[in-house]
Amino acid sequence: MKNWSNDEVSILILNCHLPIREVMKLLPHRSYNAIYSKIRALDDNNVQPLLAKSFFNKKITSMTDVEEYIKYDLIQCLECGKWFPFLPVHLNRIHQIDSIDYRIRHNLPAQTPLAGVKYRDIHRIKMNKLISDGTITHEHLEDAIKKASKADRGQRATYELDRQREIIKNNKIWLKSPRTKKGHK
Numbered sequence: 001m002k003n004w005s006n007d008e009v010s011i012l013i014l015n016c017h018l019p020i021r022e023v024m025k026l027l028p029h030r031s032y033n034a035i036y037s038k039i040r041a042l043d044d045n046n047v048q049p050l051l052a053k054s055f056f057n058k059k060i061t062s063m064t065d066v067e068e069y070i071k072y073d074l075i076q077c078l079e080c081g082k083w084f085p086f087l088p089v090h091l092n093r094i095h096q097i098d099s100i101d102y103r104i105r106h107n108l109p110a111q112t113p114l115a116g117v118k119y120r121d122i123h124r125i126k127m128n129k130l131i132s133d134g135t136i137t138h139e140h141l142e143d144a145i146k147k148a149s150k151a152d153r154g155q156r157a158t159y160e161l162d163r164q165r166e167i168i169k170n171n172k173i174w175l176k177s178p179r180t181k182k183g184h185k
């Protein structure tokens with residue numbers, strides 16, 4: 001079997017969140033097993049970015065931690081300590097846990113992206129192109145956002161709540177809100 005070209009590897013990395021059957025359509029010369037083994041091989045190659053802090057076996061305790069956690073091209077799996085461009089596939093395949101449970105378990109805010117910076121940038125460019133082509137409309141996106149916020153399951157990281165409480169206290173928003181003045185009518 002001939003070696004994987006850089007283009008093929010890029011296609012694989014960008015689409016590794018799809019089921020392998022779907023990836024096969026994008027890589028017609030590769031078999032199911034070839035794609036599966038390549039995904040596993042890439043997983044083992046992904047090493048910690050030089051300056052990144054590891055949160056494996058440590059706790060995310062502040063928004064500063066969250067910012068540090070998501071600022072590199074690869075993102076760490078807090079279940080096993082390995083690094084990936086995109087986490088959800090790995091979480092599902094290896095740890096049988098979904099993104100929502102993962103965020104709750106590791107004290108991450110509900111909207112935390114589970115992909116590295118490079119992946120997010122490329123995905124953003126792809127999305128913008130789909131929007132400008134008219135393939136995706138803003139209504140679709142609003143729907144997706146609503147679904148995502150429902151999937152929040154009402155859970156919030158404790159440091160998020162503390163920060164929110166602090167903001168509310170400092171702004172004294174109950175003095176400004178007409179709703180609270182009228183006593184929730």
Ligand SMILES: [Zn+2]
Nearest residue numbers: 077079080081
């Ligand atoms: Zn893992």
